[in-house]
Structures are given as structure tokens and as C-alpha cells.
Amino acid sequence: MPLEIPPADTPAIVLVEPQLAENIGMTARAMANFGLSDLRLVNPKNGWPKKGVREAASGATHVLDAARIYASLPEAIADLGLVLATTARSRGQMKRVLAPEAAMAELAARPAGQRAGILFGRERVGLDNDEVSLADAIVTFPVSPDFPSLNLAQAVLLVGYEWRRASGRAAIPFSGEMLSPPAPKAALLSLFDYVEGLLDEAAFYPPGKREGIARNMRDMFHRMAMTEQDVRTLRGALRAIAARGDSGAGPGPDEAAG
Amino acid sequence: MPLEIPPADTPAIVLVEPQLAENIGMTARAMANFGLSDLRLVNPKNGWPKKGVREAASGATHVLDAARIYASLPEAIADLGLVLATTARSRGQMKRVLAPEAAMAELAARPAGQRAGILFGRERVGLDNDEVSLADAIVTFPVSPDFPSLNLAQAVLLVGYEWRRASGRAAIPFSGEMLSPPAPKAALLSLFDYVEGLLDEAAFYPPGKREGIARNMRDMFHRMAMTEQDVRTLRGALRAIAARGDSGAGPGPDEAAG
Structure with a gap:
């Protein structure tokens, strides 16, 4: 499948100890939806590959096939220059907390050649404090305080969506050229x-x-x-x-x- | 569960002939994430309720329990004043095509008291042309042309996210009051x-x-x-x-x- 964007310019998606095949597959699909291709899995629970993951990717198997597996988070981010950590709630860390739009704008404006990555934690408990401390800033989501629990692949989707917008590639694929022009x-x-x-x-x-x-x-x-x-x-x-x-x-x- | 926003002000999410329990449950969860509560199902395939739907909702059962079932799309939207249809590609219809952000801005600016709804089509084939023709405008997603197939619940999530932003309720839940102020x-x-x-x-x-x-x-x-x-x-x-x-x-x- 041709890649429209040089992979080095797109952020890596780093899943830390993901458990469910469905979430990893849906993550791959969400990445492909927005042109991301660098998937990194840190110590996936219960091994890899997982049964059912390809079905959940619904065709985004090129992302799964290229996924890299790491034994630890520091290894997974060793080549990255800018790292953002997604969290569901304040961690009391002395880091800037950014909404997805602001975070991806910053990522899109980073120096040429700098690799970037975004960390996503475990399905139930997220990232631990030591993991968050490896990041340059925190990304959080403007969810309802009544029901803040965002699915892992849904969080990846929002980041991918905002990345694509921030990187100027979010033009609607059909721009209305099939529509009749407005009446004079x-x-x-x-x-x-x-x-x-x-x-x-x-x-x-x-x-x-x-x-x-x-x-x-x-x-x-x-x-x-x-x-x-x-x-x-x-x-x-x-x-x-x-x-x-x-x-x-x-x-x-x-x-x-x- | 207390609702933070009057339900009449939030758009209805209308799923036309959804098939998979997992997608409907994940839709309910995505709706709850962004404070939406009015779920309408038009003629769900293979009946209702579906096995596994509550598990997929991951706690957003208040949305599922309040969901209404309709035999036809016209019945499902009868009380709505503004209806948007989500599509994956141009349908050649003489309608405005909006990105999610612009669509939700328009929805947030609608006259007080006007109910609104957003239509989502079947997992495989989307909405048919007659269904799209019932809408005031089309919403589409800025996906990669290489992999445009967006999961149903993922599409609902993006609309909910943009609705929450457009309605001015997207402030990050923790605004940094736990962080130390910038150093003078x-x-x-x-x-x-x-x-x-x-x-x-x-x-x-x-x-x-x-x-x-x-x-x-x-x-x-x-x-x-x-x-x-x-x-x-x-x-x-x-x-x-x-x-x-x-x-x-x-x-x-x-x-x-x-």
C-alpha cells in the first residue's frame, strides 16, 4: 500500500502493555485511517501475535505487519526526540497538559528530522508515573467528567485525527467538485x-x-x-x-x- | 447518572440498520464520553437487544437503556429540525459537504429549541441515497485516501468529540490547578x-x-x-x-x- 506521507514524519503510536487483540487491531485501523504507520508495542500482555487482531484491524494489516515489539518503554522510545503521554486524569506531574489539538499542533511544528511518539497506557490502569515521566508533555482528552473512560483505540483515533488536521492533510477528500456551483x-x-x-x-x-x-x-x-x-x-x-x-x-x- | 447538559440540547445519534453488538455498545460508550445520551436505532439487523452489547458499552449502559428503536428512518427523525448525514464518500447529491468541525459548529449554533440529529449508516454500505436525501447537509471525515474505512463507533466518536468542542464544553477537565504556576x-x-x-x-x-x-x-x-x-x-x-x-x-x- 503506498504511503502518502514519509513514515519518518508521522508520529509513532506506542502502546504500553496492551491486552486485548481487538484494541490493538482497532488501533491499527484508526492509525491507517489517518495515515499513521509506526506502531510499537511494549510487552503486550499474554504474548504476540494475538488471536483475532487481524480481524479487528479490518484490512489495516500493513500496520500490524510492520509493528515492532519491545521489552521496555525506554527501548521503544530510544530513537524519538519528542514524546507525549496520554493520560485520563491529572497525574500531579510537573508537565504541561495539552488538549489533543494543541498537542498535535506542537508535534507538527517540531524540528525537521525529529521523530515523535505518543504513549498510550494499559486498558485498565493507563501509564504509571515512571512512564509518564519519560514524556515531554501530557495529552488528555476533553471527555465528559461523568464518563471519562475512553477506549484505547478511540484515544488513538482522536490523536490520529488531530495529527492529520495539524499536519495540514485534513482536506475533505472530495471538495465538492461534483456539486453544482452556488447559483449566481x-x-x-x-x-x-x-x-x-x-x-x-x-x-x-x-x-x-x-x-x-x-x-x-x-x-x-x-x-x-x-x-x-x-x-x-x-x-x-x-x-x-x-x-x-x-x-x-x-x-x-x-x-x-x- | 446526572446529565451535565440538557438532553434536548444534545444531538441524537441515529444508527441506521446497525449490525454488530460491539459497534452499538462502543457507540454508546463514545456518546457517554462526550456527554451525548440520545441514541436511536433504525431497524437493527438481527433484532434487539443484542448479545454482548452491554459488555461493549463498558459501563455506558444508561445510553443503551434509553435507546429507542424505530422501524424506519423517517420515524426516527420526525421530531428533529436539523439532520446531518455522515458519509464516507461523495454521493453526488446537491448538498453541502462539511468536515466534522464545521458541521458541529453549525449544529451548536442552531436556533434554541431545535432538535438535531446525526445519521450513521450500515457498517458495510453506509446510508443509501434516499436516506442521505433526508439530511440538511453531509458530514464526512478527513481520512487518508489510502484507508478511508472508518469504524462505525469511531465515526460516532469523532462527531461527539467535535460536538463537545463546538458546544464549548471541551475544557480539559483538569486545568492545571494541581500544577505549580510558571516560575516568575x-x-x-x-x-x-x-x-x-x-x-x-x-x-x-x-x-x-x-x-x-x-x-x-x-x-x-x-x-x-x-x-x-x-x-x-x-x-x-x-x-x-x-x-x-x-x-x-x-x-x-x-x-x-x-
Whole structure:
């Protein structure tokens, strides 16, 4: 699978003593979703590889296949210059505490050539204080205080998402080139004239109320934020209805102006 | 469990024909992480409730217990005023396509009292075109084009995260009040004086190099962005080392200045 970003520029995801195959697989998938590929596992509980991990990765097996296993956290981060530790709550350490967005902005702005990594702790108990002390700063998540327990792969996903945004690669993959462009005002005004002409022909407006009703309807059309295609479609629909003659009863003016 | 936000103000999460218990449970957990509580399931495949769903929710059972089941999507969104549809790729529909951040900003700015909801499609095939056409706008995710397949609960998580940020409730739960405040410059300068005095006593500086070396060291200390506590700790550590006498060999000046 071609990598769109040089792997050396993407942060490593370091899972410390992860236990569940499902979480590791989902982590690989979340990494692939946002273009990360450097997965490091420190002393995975109950051995490696784990049964079911490939299924949970749902196709992101290139990340799993390239994962490296380490016996200790210091070995896993030896080549990294900038290390962030994710924690669920304050650890009382004298470190800066960053939200994911700020943390990834800092990571994206690091010196060229400096490798970076983000530490994630065990499913139940997270990172211990000695592990956190190895990091340059702490990343935490703006979760509800009523239910702060974030799944491991979900935490990785948020970091990957914010990394991709911070690194300027978060443009929506389809930017609307398949959509019709917004309608120019001339098309809208022409549509208004057409609609109001039809309503005049239909004797729709009560005496003295034409101006107010027409203004309300123009506002309604404006709120539709129509594309050129929308205008064509609407105009065609109105034409079709008009050509239909008077066989159906339209809405009364009060309802239309309400 | 107390709800911190009036449920009417939080968007409904609408899953259309979800299949896997694990995804529905993880969705409930992700919702609880970000303070969402209105879960709606349209025609869940293979019935409801599903075996294993409570385990996957990992404690977010209040969301599952309050989930409502609908036979059709129009019924599920009947009370909503603003509906967004999540899609993985362009559907060629004449709708605005928004990134999660922009979508949730729009949702947070909607008129008071208007209920909102976000549609998520089936695990494999997403929403069909008729379902997307029920929405006011499309939300898509800035995923890597190499691996765009986002898990259902992961997509819900990103929307919940951005909703919480857009609604102004994303302050980091602990804002650093347990941390010592940043050191005032006076404390830093006093520390510099102390360190440089120690180094003078130790005859550390080569002739003519004191000024340059001291400046480099001050820069190093500045980059530490120390808190008051950091300064006290460092000062105490230096004092302890100084009191230790000359029994250990310190680094040479070239190394310290490098």
C-alpha cells in the first residue's frame, strides 16, 4: 500500500502493555485511517501475535505487519526526540497538559528530522508515573467528567485525527467538485421573477399583501442556498406545475406567507 | 447518572440498520464520553437487544437503556429540525459537504429549541441515497485516501468529540490547578545566579568563555519552561550536589556548553 506521507514524519503510536487483540487491531485501523504507520508495542500482555487482531484491524494489516515489539518503554522510545503521554486524569506531574489539538499542533511544528511518539497506557490502569515521566508533555482528552473512560483505540483515533488536521492533510477528500456551483444572484432573481409572475397569474396575493409575501418567499429561497442545478430543478418543477393548469388547489396565501 | 447538559440540547445519534453488538455498545460508550445520551436505532439487523452489547458499552449502559428503536428512518427523525448525514464518500447529491468541525459548529449554533440529529449508516454500505436525501447537509471525515474505512463507533466518536468542542464544553477537565504556576523571572534569574556562582566556585569556565557558556545555559533553562516547583526542585538538587563536595567528576565545560 503506498504511503502518502514519509513514515519518518508521522508520529509513532506506542502502546504500553496492551491486552486485548481487538484494541490493538482497532488501533491499527484508526492509525491507517489517518495515515499513521509506526506502531510499537511494549510487552503486550499474554504474548504476540494475538488471536483475532487481524480481524479487528479490518484490512489495516500493513500496520500490524510492520509493528515492532519491545521489552521496555525506554527501548521503544530510544530513537524519538519528542514524546507525549496520554493520560485520563491529572497525574500531579510537573508537565504541561495539552488538549489533543494543541498537542498535535506542537508535534507538527517540531524540528525537521525529529521523530515523535505518543504513549498510550494499559486498558485498565493507563501509564504509571515512571512512564509518564519519560514524556515531554501530557495529552488528555476533553471527555465528559461523568464518563471519562475512553477506549484505547478511540484515544488513538482522536490523536490520529488531530495529527492529520495539524499536519495540514485534513482536506475533505472530495471538495465538492461534483456539486453544482452556488447559483449566481442573477439566477435567483430570475427565479423570483418567474415565481412571482406565476403567482400574479394565479391571483395568489390578497390585496395589499403582495410585497410582504413576496419578500418572505425570497427569504425562504435564499435560505435554501441553492446551487445552479437547484435553481434549474426548482424552475422546471414550477413550470411543470404551472403547465398542469388549475386542476389542483394550491395552498392559500396565508399559509404560504406564514 | 446526572446529565451535565440538557438532553434536548444534545444531538441524537441515529444508527441506521446497525449490525454488530460491539459497534452499538462502543457507540454508546463514545456518546457517554462526550456527554451525548440520545441514541436511536433504525431497524437493527438481527433484532434487539443484542448479545454482548452491554459488555461493549463498558459501563455506558444508561445510553443503551434509553435507546429507542424505530422501524424506519423517517420515524426516527420526525421530531428533529436539523439532520446531518455522515458519509464516507461523495454521493453526488446537491448538498453541502462539511468536515466534522464545521458541521458541529453549525449544529451548536442552531436556533434554541431545535432538535438535531446525526445519521450513521450500515457498517458495510453506509446510508443509501434516499436516506442521505433526508439530511440538511453531509458530514464526512478527513481520512487518508489510502484507508478511508472508518469504524462505525469511531465515526460516532469523532462527531461527539467535535460536538463537545463546538458546544464549548471541551475544557480539559483538569486545568492545571494541581500544577505549580510558571516560575516568575525573578526566580529564574536567582537560579541562574546560583548556578553560575556554583560554577565560578568550581572554576568551571575556561578563560574568556564564561559569558557565552552562561548564556547558553540560561537558554537551556528557559527552554525548560519551569514552574516555581521546578525551580525549587532544581535548586535543591544543585545544592545537594554542591554539598557533596568534589568526590565526583562533573562534565567538562565544552560538553556543558555544546
